[in-house]
Amino acid sequence: xxxxxDTRRGEVTVRDLSKSFALNGQRLPVLRNLQLDIRGGExxxxxxxxxxxxxxxxRILAGLDRPDTGEVLIDGHPVRGVxxxxxxxxxxxxxxxxxxxxxxxxxxxxxxxLTQAEAETRARHYIRLVGLGDFEAAYPRQLSGGMxxxxxxARALTVQPEIxxxxxxxxxxxxxxxxxxxxxxxxxxxxEKVTMVLVTHDLEEAIYLSDWVLVxxxxxxxxxxxxxxDLPRPRDRSESRFVAMRKRLMAEFGLH
Amino acid sequence: MTxxxxxSSPVASVEVPPGAAILRxxxxxxxxxxxxxxxxxxxxxxxQIGSTQGWINPTVFPPLDKILAATWEGLVGGALLDDIAxxxxxxGLAFAAAVGLAIPLGLFMGQIRAVEQALDPxxxxxxxxxxxxxxPVFILLLGLGEASKVFVxxxxxxxxxxxxxxxxxxxxxxxxxxxxxxxxxxxTTIFRRVVLPASVPxxxxxxxxxxxxxxxxxxAAEMIGANKGLGFQVMNAQYNFQxxxxxxxxxxxxxxxxxxxxLLVTLQRRLCRWADLTH
Ligand SMILES: Nc1ncnc2c1ncn2[C@@H]1O[C@H](COP(=O)(O)OP(=O)(O)O)[C@@H](O)[C@H]1O
Ligand SMILES: [Mg+2]
Numbered sequence: 001x002x003x004x005x006d007t008r009r010g011e012v013t014v015r016d017l018s019k020s021f022a023l024n025g026q027r028l029p030v031l032r033n034l035q036l037d038i039r040g041g042e043x044x045x046x047x048x049x050x051x052x053x054x055x056x057x058x059r060i061l062a063g064l065d066r067p068d069t070g071e072v073l074i075d076g077h078p079v080r081g082v083x084x085x086x087x088x089x090x091x092x093x094x095x096x097x098x099x100x101x102x103x104x105x106x107x108x109x110x111x112x113x114l115t116q117a118e119a120e121t122r123a124r125h126y127i128r129l130v131g132l133g134d135f136e137a138a139y140p141r142q143l144s145g146g147m148x149x150x151x152x153x154a155r156a157l158t159v160q161p162e163i164x165x166x167x168x169x170x171x172x173x174x175x176x177x178x179x180x181x182x183x184x185x186x187x188x189x190x191x192e193k194v195t196m197v198l199v200t201h202d203l204e205e206a207i208y209l210s211d212w213v214l215v216x217x218x219x220x221x222x223x224x225x226x227x228x229x230d231l232p233r234p235r236d237r238s239e240s241r242f243v244a245m246r247k248r249l250m251a252e253f254g255l256h
Numbered sequence: 257m258t259x260x261x262x263x264s265s266p267v268a269s270v271e272v273p274p275g276a277a278i279l280r281x282x283x284x285x286x287x288x289x290x291x292x293x294x295x296x297x298x299x300x301x302x303x304q305i306g307s308t309q310g311w312i313n314p315t316v317f318p319p320l321d322k323i324l325a326a327t328w329e330g331l332v333g334g335a336l337l338d339d340i341a342x343x344x345x346x347x348g349l350a351f352a353a354a355v356g357l358a359i360p361l362g363l364f365m366g367q368i369r370a371v372e373q374a375l376d377p378x379x380x381x382x383x384x385x386x387x388x389x390x391x392p393v394f395i396l397l398l399g400l401g402e403a404s405k406v407f408v409x410x411x412x413x414x415x416x417x418x419x420x421x422x423x424x425x426x427x428x429x430x431x432x433x434x435x436x437x438x439x440x441x442x443x444t445t446i447f448r449r450v451v452l453p454a455s456v457p458x459x460x461x462x463x464x465x466x467x468x469x470x471x472x473x474x475x476a477a478e479m480i481g482a483n484k485g486l487g488f489q490v491m492n493a494q495y496n497f498q499x500x501x502x503x504x505x506x507x508x509x510x511x512x513x514x515x516x517x518x519l520l521v522t523l524q525r526r527l528c529r530w531a532d533l534t535h
Pocket of ligand 1: 021022023030048049050051052053054055056057
């Protein structure tokens, strides 16, 4: 009897995945023959120089774009488009300007058929979770960039996805808020038992949050590398093994 | 102690007699009112005094009290009520028909690229062709009665609403649509919950433009081959050299325009509270 299989939901498998774009009449290869296995409940960070295909990979995982070849499997089922077991947190908050914070956070739930009242009850929980309890009635134009991004995070969490796909979600945040949100994301990840795929340009953030770091190279011929972050949690940024790991990751980019 | 409490404590300790505060607030309100309407009042005062003193020709510009008296007489005596009713009916019918056709059509056309691209050249052509220039054509087709009058207003008001609606739909942020799609929203849900609300401000731009156009075309249509309506009264009073009556009709037309705009602005404020409305 296999007990493990039931709890391991949110498993992501990427097989032979390639994607190129048309650029000035030529093909620009972005992802080549990528293989990846993420077990349910794991956290993977994707890092790499700008333009290396991080967003492209995330969009394919989300089902928003299709690969040229290869496939993505979620719990063994091939991805054919967006799916209710996945939620995306985009680089920009993408809030609906005519809805309040509460309306925006309820949006995903009402789209999925919950009544407004049910949706709002659940939305309120996540609004408090991201620390915006006092801003339920505010409109997006009244929020700072960081607050707006937190609304986007809350909105994605409401639908209780198995897999959370995040594209540099904290990139625009103020340094202190960023640290708090990293802690929050770790807590959410642990409590909600989601699989997390996080694109980031912040190596420290990658080490702090994830079990694995996928380094996508930009140079032709270079291969993607998968590095395990085998550090105990909760993680301490100043601890020696953390620092050593950061050095190792920086070396991947030729930095010291 | 927080910054806020530091900030507010001196203010709280200053004793302000309530009466003085009210007076001061009243004075501020009066000043903003004056800034806004001061020039208009000066203009009206100049008209009134200039006309009674003979600085300007009182037969062409009768004093305001005469114009107001003629307006009052026309309204209370009932002579102008019929004209107001028929003018409202013509422009209202045409405007309603234009709204009823242009908004659904625009929402549809804006969504489907092929349709929009196929129809855009002809729309641009019709828009650039003045409705007034086409009025003789409409008269030929529909006769000199109500139909051609309503139709010319309808025609002129249709295009601003249609083009604004199409523009609004086309300019909806694709990223918002994609966001909705990631939650599994269907095409209809995306239309209802993203495209439609996002287009409302643009639709209102079209509506307000059309309301102005409706009035313009109403007056023009009523000046040609009508025997009722405010536009007709302007013309008719001028023929009969009843200058105060002429200005009374002009005044009522202006009031009609202002009311229509005020109604639309109120509706817009209510529907687009979220947008940063500066006007
Ligand atoms: N829709 C598209 N059409 C053409 N080129 C694209 C498209 N999306 C991404 N690209 C190109 O693919 C490369 C990878 O882009 P992206 O995945 O956004 O990089 P990043 O790692 O910075 O997120 C870039 O060179 C970009 O110009
Ligand atoms: Mg990117």
